[in-house]
Amino acid sequence: MAFKLEGPETEEEQQVRQETHRFAKDVLRPASLKLDKLDPQSVIAKDSVLWDVFRTWYGQANHVSTQVASADIGASSNLYANCIVFEELGWGAADLAISLGVAGFPFELATPIATLMGNQQLLDEIIEPFHKDREGKIIGCWAITEPGHGSDTLGVGTDPFYKPETAGNCRARQDGSDWIISGQKSAWVSNGTIATHALLFCTIEPTLGMAGGGVFIVPLDGSNVKRGNALDKLGQRALNQGEIYFDDVRVPAGFLLGGPELYPVLLRATLASANSGMGVIFSGLARAAFEEALDYSRNRVQGGKTIADHQMIQGKLFDMFKMVQMANIYSKQAFLNNAINAATDILNNLADPTAHLPALAHCIASKVTSTQIAYEVSHNSIQVFGGMGLAKETVIEKLFRDARAALIEDGVNEFLGLVGAKQIIESYKI
Numbered sequence: 001m002a003f004k005l006e007g008p009e010t011e012e013e014q015q016v017r018q019e020t021h022r023f024a025k026d027v028l029r030p031a032s033l034k035l036d037k038l039d040p041q042s043v044i045a046k047d048s049v050l051w052d053v054f055r056t057w058y059g060q061a062n063h064v065s066t067q068v069a070s071a072d073i074g075a076s077s078n079l080y081a082n083c084i085v086f087e088e089l090g091w092g093a094a095d096l097a098i099s100l101g102v103a104g105f106p107f108e109l110a111t112p113i114a115t116l117m118g119n120q121q122l123l124d125e126i127i128e129p130f131h132k133d134r135e136g137k138i139i140g141c142w143a144i145t146e147p148g149h150g151s152d153t154l155g156v157g158t159d160p161f162y163k164p165e166t167a168g169n170c171r172a173r174q175d176g177s178d179w180i181i182s183g184q185k186s187a188w189v190s191n192g193t194i195a196t197h198a199l200l201f202c203t204i205e206p207t208l209g210m211a212g213g214g215v216f217i218v219p220l221d222g223s224n225v226k227r228g229n230a231l232d233k234l235g236q237r238a239l240n241q242g243e244i245y246f247d248d249v250r251v252p253a254g255f256l257l258g259g260p261e262l263y264p265v266l267l268r269a270t271l272a273s274a275n276s277g278m279g280v281i282f283s284g285l286a287r288a289a290f291e292e293a294l295d296y297s298r299n300r301v302q303g304g305k306t307i308a309d310h311q312m313i314q315g316k317l318f319d320m321f322k323m324v325q326m327a328n329i330y331s332k333q334a335f336l337n338n339a340i341n342a343a344t345d346i347l348n349n350l351a352d353p354t355a356h357l358p359a360l361a362h363c364i365a366s367k368v369t370s371t372q373i374a375y376e377v378s379h380n381s382i383q384v385f386g387g388m389g390l391a392k393e394t395v396i397e398k399l400f401r402d403a404r405a406a407l408i409e410d411g412v413n414e415f416l417g418l419v420g421a422k423q424i425i426e427s428y429k430i
């Protein structure tokens with residue numbers, strides 16, 4: 001049941017929902033359930049159904065999202081419809097929704113920056129080929145976490161972020177007008193095993209701690225780039241993850257989106273976009289978990305009537321419904337707020353490190369709220385199923401595992417709360 005605060009969804013929005021739901025139901029969900037049962041290397045094998053998913057998705061014009069809106073893109077697109085797309089993808093399969101979303105993310109973040117800076121090299125060599133790709137050949141990833149730096153990398157605004165001892169180990173140094181990159185990103189990089197390009201967050205000026213970073217677009221096709229094996233994990237098993245090793249990888253100056261002077265702003269924008277996207281995707285998963293419970297309760301008979309006729313189950317269903325609606329509405333609001341503000345903040349307020357604060361706090365709150373609700377609703381849904389909720393043949397046990405992973409993904413929820421709190425304390429106007 002779709003509910004929009006401003007009134008009913010328009011005809012165009014309803015059509016986007018129906019089309020994306022069909023893709024989520026007929027392509028994404030079955031592929032994800034199949035991939036979930038494979039070992040991680042088989043997930044990315046040449047004959048894997050994963051590639052059918054990428055080809056189908058890229059085959060449609062709307063694979064290019066406007067999560068990070070530019071003045072150009074944002075103005076001409078329906079951001080609410082964009083929200084619907086991610087909600088429905090999350091309903092189908094959160095792991096593949098994230099894989100597809102991350103695939104476009106480096107190019108989407110780079111678009112407004114390259115346009116504003118007049119960076120024609122980046123636009124021609126990297127961004128345009130992605131926008132033209134209809135076969136799923138150009139795939140992005142966001143490489144920020146290192147084996148020795150997890151939460152540290154996301155702690156923008158917190159004290160340790162500015163201390164030299166937290167500086168990352170993956171580093172870039174200048175050589176003439178080029179940059180040379182060396183070091184390792186962790187096994188947690190989503191799409192790390194298949195990506196053709198990385199949105200790389202690494203260290204340029206270690207004396208500034210984590211804040212002394214730079215953001216690069218790095219093509220991953222050279223022999224100086226090596227990959228680790230695909231990571232084996234509890235949930236979101238269709239989302240491939242793996243290490244990336246950089247051994248003196250040379251990139252031109254034009255592939256640097258911003259150095260230490262811009263790093264905190266770019267990290268805030270990236271974290272806000274990633275977290276607001278996660279909020280919407282996991283509101284979709286929460287809805288899927290609720291619908292599984294509702295459907296099962298209408299059919300399962302105990303005590304001579306359907307379990308939906310038992311008051312204890314009715315209480316659970318209403319509680320789930322209520323939480324799903326809260327996740328749905330708040331995550332959409334945060335997503336829209338961020339998409340509208342992010343580009344303007346990056347482009348117009350580069351010199352002001354506090355420019356992106358309000359959107360970031362809401363985006364973090366949305367991610368934390370939606371993932372926690374997705375986890376609780378899928379947990380309660382398993383209770384409604386009884387023993388069947390634990391059986392591998394049901395969808396709900398996978399939804400539960402996928403939701404569990406999200407409490408850590410894109411920042412541990414508790415730690416993100418510290419980043420959000422810092423922003424609120426510094427910038428909330430009473």
Ligand SMILES: Cc1cc2nc3c(=O)[nH]c(=O)nc-3n(C[C@H](O)[C@H](O)[C@H](O)COP(=O)(O)OP(=O)(O)OC[C@H]3O[C@@H](n4cnc5c(N)ncnc54)[C@H](O)[C@@H]3O)c2cc1C
Pocket residue numbers: 102141142143144145146149150151152154160188189190191236405406408409410411412414415
């Ligand atoms: C499914 C999934 C997808 C991911 N995708 C990506 C990706 O695409 N790219 C990428 O680069 N990374 C990715 N990650 C990595 C993710 O961002 C990190 O796992 C996360 O930031 C936490 O880092 P960590 O696992 O090293 O935990 P740690 O940072 O070691 O944290 C361990 C515990 O200590 C707590 N803690 C840590 N620091 C502090 C502090 N200063 N104060 C108080 N408590 C603290 C944490 O809250 C946590 O409970 C992904 C992770 C998952 C699970």
